[in-house]
């Protein structure tokens with residue numbers, strides 16, 4: 320391992336019965352990178368994220384975070400090592416205030432003592448104030464207005480915010496955990512053009528904080544705008560890994576998208592907008 324390796328997958332496999340959702344993937348993500356993971360629907364992109372973040376237990380291979388073997392570790396242990404994520408289908412607490420959803424990320428970071436909390440000591444109250452202030456700062460950072468026009472403010476239930484604003488809250492919660500590596504699962508899905516432009520800027524600003532980013536994305540304009548490196552999956556296997564131009568012109572990638580999408584016309588645009596994906600229960604297996 321070199322010192323700059325944040326994430327290393329060695330022959331990682333995730334199988335569900337006869338389906339190899341992730342099939343022997345080798346992948347290294349270094350500090351300071353922004354990498355996009357693309358591939359046709361069902362290629363194994365989310366299963367890859369789920370195996371890295373402990374939501375799926377790999378059925379083969381090894382996963383290391385900054386040199387620590389985390390194969391089969393729980394999501395909390397992986398987050399503690401600095402790998403945090405957002406989800407394709409938002410995983411906020413819809414009935415809880417916007418602010419509390421981000422505060423949850425800060426509490427997960429830990430540092431508070433149970434007796435202080437039970438006795439509500441001055442130290443506990445000070446720490447709670449600091450957590451609230453920091454949650455506001457992360458919401459400011461991701462660009463969520465104090466009052467979203469026509470919706471609730473930060474004291475209102477997050478489930479009543481427009482979809483694009485909820486996506487920002489999820490990113491704020493992940494950032495509040497101070498990741499070294501942030502995994503974004505289809506962050507542009509369901510966003511309008513202006514929101515996608517703001518997201519492009521946000522990914523660059525997150526990177527500017529020193530956070531490495533891996534994103535699963537179908538929106539090729541966003542992929543091009545943020546990442547110098549693109550990894551392509553198809554049927555669970557990594558079929559290409561390189562610059563966007565190299566990957567777009569790789570015959571294996573062209574074939575994968577031709578096979579998946581009858582409307583495919585150009586190697587410059589491997590796919591259009593994704594269909595909203597149906598709800599699926601993802602569990603720690």
Ligand SMILES: Nc1ncnc2c1ncn2[C@@H]1O[C@H](COP(=O)(O)OP(=O)(O)OP(=O)(O)O)[C@@H](O)[C@H]1O
Nearest residue numbers: 335338340358359360361362363364365366367596
């Ligand atoms: N919990 C599960 N149980 C059974 N099969 C699963 C499960 N999760 C994923 N799969 C299967 O694994 C394969 C890869 O799915 P995955 O969701 O990882 O693909 P994806 O590339 O993220 O697709 P999309 O772009 O549509 O989100 C698919 O065949 C899918 O049906």
